[in-house]
Amino acid sequence: MKALVYHGPGKYGWEEKPRPSIQEPTDAIVRITHTTICGTDLHILKGDVPAVRPGRLLGHEGVGVIEEVGEEVEAFKPGERVLISCITSCGRCDFCRKNMYAHCRNGGWILGHLIDGTQAEFVRIPQADNSLYKLPPGLDEAVAVMLSDILPTGHEIGVRNGEVKLGDTLAIVGAGPIGLACLLTAHFYSPAEIIMVDIDENRLEVARNLGATQVVREDPVRRVLELTENEGVDVAIEAVGLPETFDICQSIVKPGGHIANVGVHGKPVEFHIEALWIKNITLRTGLVNTDTIPLLLKTLKAGRLDPGRLVTHSLKLDEIERAYAVFGNAEREKAIKMLLVAAH
Amino acid sequence: MKALVYHGPGKYGWEEKPRPSIQEPTDAIVRITHTTICGTDLHILKGDVPAVRPGRLLGHEGVGVIEEVGEEVEAFKPGERVLISCITSCGRCDFCRKNMYAHCRNGGWILGHLIDGTQAEFVRIPQADNSLYKLPPGLDEAVAVMLSDILPTGHEIGVRNGEVKLGDTLAIVGAGPIGLACLLTAHFYSPAEIIMVDIDENRLEVARNLGATQVVREDPVRRVLELTENEGVDVAIEAVGLPETFDICQSIVKPGGHIANVGVHGKPVEFHIEALWIKNITLRTGLVNTDTIPLLLKTLKAGRLDPGRLVTHSLKLDEIERAYAVFGNAEREKAIKMLLVAAH
Amino acid sequence: MKALVYHGPGKYGWEEKPRPSIQEPTDAIVRITHTTICGTDLHILKGDVPAVRPGRLLGHEGVGVIEEVGEEVEAFKPGERVLISCITSCGRCDFCRKNMYAHCRNGGWILGHLIDGTQAEFVRIPQADNSLYKLPPGLDEAVAVMLSDILPTGHEIGVRNGEVKLGDTLAIVGAGPIGLACLLTAHFYSPAEIIMVDIDENRLEVARNLGATQVVREDPVRRVLELTENEGVDVAIEAVGLPETFDICQSIVKPGGHIANVGVHGKPVEFHIEALWIKNITLRTGLVNTDTIPLLLKTLKAGRLDPGRLVTHSLKLDEIERAYAVFGNAEREKAIKMLLVAAH
């Protein structure tokens, strides 16, 4: 089969590789029909994630068709359409029983990281019963693939961790794919105001179209305070991963408010506890558990969520090298999510 | 009347001052029968709290008897015994309606800070209806005074903010008065293990007597991980207020765990988001709201709480200068809480 | 002034009465600009609420302008536009501190019940600081009056008590004004499906227009089970107040589901605990607290709620006798909410 192979920092190729086969009785083999590229994949290519070794097949998002299942797999049969969770979970360990699949003792984020991933014609999915979700009939696979990672991450780590609720004023710092996924799923909880902060005018325009009530491009702390009559926001979501954007969140959260960190950070940040100790704030961090995938699927099926609006580019799966190039210049290319579709 | 007057960093005296009188129709005048000294009072004496101006009467904890009430006070009459909350609250503003009295727009922490306090024979309490609590008959005033600040702070900002729950492993970093108040009130929620961390052997001995299941004096991170089979703790309470002790908390919290900051910090801390972003942790800060005073009074009356065990020294109110001297050498004097009793 | 006077079962009139005046320093006098008629008012007219004595001025909903305030009122000044809560609350008692205003020891539902109400040119509002809400500039009074009672009741007692949440299947039994208020506010929490049950085709049509995803007119239990593949619903809201409609809710709720009772019941119901004891269900009852009025006002101001869609008839305040006649034949007249507007 063909697959996207990582060859160390900066080097990758769409190459011939052996088709994966069942290794454990709980495995399934999935033929990929749709996949996408995550910001994390770019980090891997830069060499920022040393646990990813050369030779690894990348990708942790995907939709496909069950090709084969191990003998202990009970929930799936060949031919069924499935959504692949970016998180592998056994369903039995103490963390899984608390729905903290991100910390599964027999899984977690391993696809395209510690084992071969989904940017390939076929992928092996361990712990298949707990790590795959049946696609309801009629659901568009090109849209459903957004539920592998980005939508649950925005929803769980941004919106739910931030405890966004009815009537809130919410600020999302960063209008990239993940910030926009926060925006899309924040609507579920009916905040009164959603202020989107970014430096890219195009992304702010997209945010406006997706329901942001205010956008801020310059001097964000001053501007957000102005918009909130100096009260600050109920919830600030950090969706970038830099000390500067984390700082903005610290400066705009009101007493009793929440900061939800979604950005992936490479170094420590300065936490202004000398000012915040008295402000009764809550700060949460997290890797997605994807325990809300079933809810998101129901919502998608009910026509109450349209993550397809995040897709700016659609290419064939074997054009994935070009897709990486475009996504690597996301700002210039006005790219948000790259959709990759396998030929049938 | 006599009162403890602050005269700028390092200078204070027990001096004659005019008795306070009703200024607003919502005020009450309380004759103090019992008060105590808070660690914050020592910070003020060091000059760390510049908002406290020379001439200010200190103290924000106390029990006493209503002497006089303004004409709009409905809940209290002269002669009634009352507990004074360290937090003044109007009960009407948006924060008060959410029980966030610490952020009351017409109050908050003002006693012994922005207005004259409770280390005096008499004190004026603004917003009396919402800032005083009737003492149930039979309750010991010398014990009840622990409910003005330290018990609610330990309970609300340490234990409740840390979401301590049945079966948890809890670490409290700092076994001073506030850490011990966390310990006393943590029992309400039945954690399985309570690990107390401090460098003072005497305080750890007190902690053991108050129900700590483990105490740690040296090499705290390594030792706590050892005690938890390298899993870390469900909840870490920071009860000191230094970057070093905050760091311990960051290093021992397990995935999905909680850090509750109770310590008063004078400078920023380094937050290890590069490691914690993936650990799904919750960090909370806060100034006490004292909204749990009614619960704590019920619990005290039911005989299920014994905060009197925190009192190591009992003196007469007019010996308060000596009490400050002892409390200023708390470690050497083995002092935890200083009780000051007015002569009748 | 003119007011709607109750003269015992079936008898009422729009008559000249003395203008109310300040009785307590916490009172305010409000000049009514908009009011409406509640289903409860019809119950009173039938004699079902014996606590309402002849001579009482009816009405507990209204918007108006502050005419005069008592000397202890701090939050309002003459000339300000206010929304009147149907619930009077002191803000100080134990229930108020828990935001259970319905059970305020110095208030609760008293307007148009135990004291004179809002279907009048002027009304006296006790405990004004806690029982009135400032109308933000630009808000339409004709719409805001829906926030006195019906919207908070649907929201708090139907939707919040039912714990409607993302992806849920919700059934609302009864598509009268209160059932439709449940429907309007259920959208805040993004259920996947909302099934509306009623016997009135017109009301079901209105429900469809307000976002019901399914409507059921006949054989409701069988039909709802069919629509849910025999699983039942996550939440069933009883919005009628009869044993038969309560029974429907018991029969359609799934294991782990919620029943929220909003209907006003005159007699006991049979609770099928012999079947439900094993189903892990939660049943809640309640009188509205109106603690969510501030949230609803923010949401209204943000353009995310349109309760004006419930208004089917708009009359002048002095046409209120005719409004009662129309509302008394709600089904035939296709009446949902009657708006009454004072002449300026």
Add this chain to the structure above:
Amino acid sequence: MKALVYHGPGKYGWEEKPRPSIQEPTDAIVRITHTTICGTDLHILKGDVPAVRPGRLLGHEGVGVIEEVGEEVEAFKPGERVLISCITSCGRCDFCRKNMYAHCRNGGWILGHLIDGTQAEFVRIPQADNSLYKLPPGLDEAVAVMLSDILPTGHEIGVRNGEVKLGDTLAIVGAGPIGLACLLTAHFYSPAEIIMVDIDENRLEVARNLGATQVVREDPVRRVLELTENEGVDVAIEAVGLPETFDICQSIVKPGGHIANVGVHGKPVEFHIEALWIKNITLRTGLVNTDTIPLLLKTLKAGRLDPGRLVTHSLKLDEIERAYAVFGNAEREKAIKMLLVAAH
């Protein structure tokens, strides 16, 4: 092997039966060391549970040693000591993922009900990975067996469903085994008062010893209201299963309070919604999920729970017929829990 065989209403015997064997790869065979008799077993013997067919081996509580495991069992090995949950759960279905194991689509309460149970020398446990719990070293098996059903039921369906919390006034109606299990586990949440209601003086005496602060034997509604200054209780737990005791709960719950039904009811009850509709109460029903077994094991291991105090009689496993006779006359025999110990 020997086992307790049900032969239809009133008939049972300790008889020779074939040893169970692995039927599914997810099964385990457990050699029973300790078991007990549940009130439900008496209901079965009376013929109240028609799903139990003659020939069935009874019992759903037990501790034992793994004898053999199917090839898909990953968490257990022969020789390990295990606690058997009364609830079988697959861990994969939608209900299991919400920790609602009682409603597992591939399990639920089946032991000693739909399949052979634990009152036998050996038992087959389906879905072993999710339905068994490892016993920590040092834990007394005679005590741990109380965690199969009665302690989790009291804890989850009584105490947690009743939302018992710090400072509450709690009434438990019924001081039989399950009421006393509610009492033991209520202490975890530190209510201020626990009022125990029963007609059996001996059981009330036991309740007093286990920490009830008040006991009530006669005229319970009047007496509980008296004890609560006519306020009623925050939480009422129904632990009997009769209309009369359900009625007591309805009459003593205060506004905003909770009723948790633990009793097994054979017929409908009258729900006084005409009085309760306005009282903002919450009523919950439920079959135990046993999702708190891990917490209870930790608490037991930490020495913070002593369910052994419920055991009034200890017999050998082959004396189980006599144990049934004693338990059938529980009041006269002063029996609470019967412990049955297998010979080694």
